[in-house]
Amino acid sequence: MSIPGRPAPDAAPATGTPAGPRAHLLTNGTAEQYRRVLAEGIDRVSARIARTDRPFTGVTPAALEPTVAAVDLDRPLADPAAALDELEDVYLRDAVYFHHPRYLAHLNCPVVIPALLGEAVLTAVNSSLDTWDQSAGGTLIERRLIDWTAQRIGLGPAADGVFTSGGTQSNLQALLLAREEACARTATPRRDLLPRLRVVASGAGHFSVQKAATLLGLDADAVIALPTDATRRMCPDALRAELARCHADGLTVMAVVATAGTTDFGSIDPLDAIADRCAAAGVRLHVDAAYGCGLLVSPTRRHLLAGIERADSVTVDYHKSFFQPVSSSALLVRDGEALRHATYHADYLNPAPRPTGEQLPNQVDKSLQTTRRFDALKLWLTLRMMGPDAVGSLFDEVIDRADGAWRLLAGDPRFEVVTRSALSTVVFRYLPTGPADALADDANRYARRALAASGAAVVAGTKVDGRQYLKFTLLNPETTLDDVAHVVDLIAEHAGRYVHERATAGIPCPVG
Incomplete structure (x- = not known):
């Protein structure tokens, strides 16, 4: 049974593209536009991911806030390309990219492509x-x-x-x-x-x-x-x-x-x-x-x-x-x-x-x-x-990598490691020698901030028995022990510089 004024259920969709606000609704008349706009967005994101060479730019809230605040939300842009150009400035350029092998901070994983396909389907149908x-x-x-x-x-x-x-x-x-x-x-x-x-x-x-x-x-x-x-x-x-x-x-x-x-x-x-x-x-x-x-x-x-x-x-x-x-x-x-x-x-x-x-x-x-x-x-x-075995093997990889990171840090006299994880975290801290030990907490806090400001890597921080520690959380199978070793050396460099300048000249090392 058909409804007067509307095509029968099996009828072909009407020709032409809706105009005005309805042009932005996903309907049978805008399906091609939906495909085209999303393809352009996917192209932008894939290009950004392909050329990302560090997990973070080091941007500060004070530096980025004026760019976001300057956007006039009451004046829409002319086309999707313009919106995507703007998105580069307010988000994509300075996003924290968990897929990068030197993102080692929180429990944020890189995502598998089948799940991204699912995300695209579920948001379009919107059940x-x-x-x-x-x-x-x-x-x-x-x-x-x-x-x-x-x-x-x-x-x-x-x-x-x-x-x-x-x-x-x-x-x-x-x-x-x-x-x-x-x-x-x-x-x-x-x-x-x-x-x-x-x-x-x-x-x-x-x-x-x-x-x-x-x-x-x-x-x-x-x-x-x-x-x-x-x-x-x-x-x-x-x-x-x-x-x-x-x-x-x-x-x-x-x-x-x-x-x-x-x-x-x-x-x-x-x-x-x-x-x-x-x-x-x-x-x-x-x-x-x-x-x-x-x-x-x-x-x-x-x-x-x-x-x-x-x-x-x-x-x-x-x-x-x-x-x-x-x-x-x-x-x-x-x-x-x-x-x-x-x-x-x-x-x-x-x-x-x-x-x-x-x-x-x-x-x-x-x-x-x-x-x-x-x-x-x-x-x-x-x-x-x-299949589940493939997912599980990826998780096994990051646990193996964390164990390697633990052994690397446990054998490095510059650092102290808390405990050997059953999963994929490593909690550790830089240890200044001699009287400079009093600067350990500040040195580790500084090293974390300086590393993030450089954008070269991102690590987490935590407290253990009241003292300041750093933490690797490895959830990326692409992270290698060479990546970990490089980040360890950067931490030692930042922390060591802080200790040296504080201990010898009493000059703090501000970040940014």
Whole structure:
């Protein structure tokens, strides 16, 4: 049946290109324009990436802000080429390029091309993954990938989950479920129970655990940070003692959060031993594997996650160690029924009760978000075009490279290394000799700033036991040990110059 004034569904699209504002809408009449404009944009980006010879230009906010502020957003440019020219000035020229082998700072990975194909498709179709009538096959693809990931973890047949924006959201939802499960297991009124709820985590765990506790209305001291051993892993005996203390004090531990890949040290908590302590105390276990989830597809290192299959919930970040574009994360749960705590109904969206016989798979019933991108498509195309073993071998490469970097730094008398990572981070610092040791913290801070200002490399900084350290995070298989050695020498050069000038003449070395 056709609608008066419109072509029948199978009719050929009308000839000609729409004019005015409608010319910018992606429709059957502008499909060719869409292809042409995106091709021009892809050409610009690919050319920029091909000629990028350093990860950063060293631009400062003060230098770039006037260029951005001068753009008149009320006066559109004439054509896509002009907009792309302007984009070069306000963004592309000075962007931080994670694909460069001397970007060694944060948990930002270069991305695989199949995922970029997925990104182009999902943004054009623009499915929303909250309800079936907005996504259709997208819902099934996401659910299939959740099942696949749960199987890789070993969570069992009742497992379920949902894609999220990142590890912070995944951890928040995991602790929301833990809070609600704790409330459901007791007859104590919620207002009386909430002040007594506790979360036990590693002192080396992610700050999002504390943030989640605050958002969930828990007390300021609700998160108990346990000491770690020399390798920056949670101590199972300290966990057992803390669980016993909480019980004796009338406190309810709603969850223990173990970490499979700490941000600074890449350390993996002893998951099996922690699971034993949780099982003995009847406490829910969440594993934050945002970083270490790449081990799920590692051909050689899957055993490092032994015990993760015993978790009640698991955070994974595909946009860290599966080489996916941001954002691509998920929360997995052993018992899919726990996701009911995130379910709210709206008459216009997912009414309850449902009409008789209707069993639509609405993902909004599992998610903290309503409108949600089809980020699962990126991982789907990656697995279909590359396969999990290929992704895992890339992750293995960066772990191997980090081990080589650790050995290089451990054998260099100019530096001190903290611990040998199970993953792909190396935490270290430059060590001035003699009386100049007092300048160590400032020297390492200076070296990091000077290196970024030069644009030659980008490294991260962190604190260890109150002292200033530097950090390599290797997630690029293209990074070689020669790249690492070159950056190490640059750090020593910058830090050494700072120490020399401060120690001999009392003259600070300003950056920029």
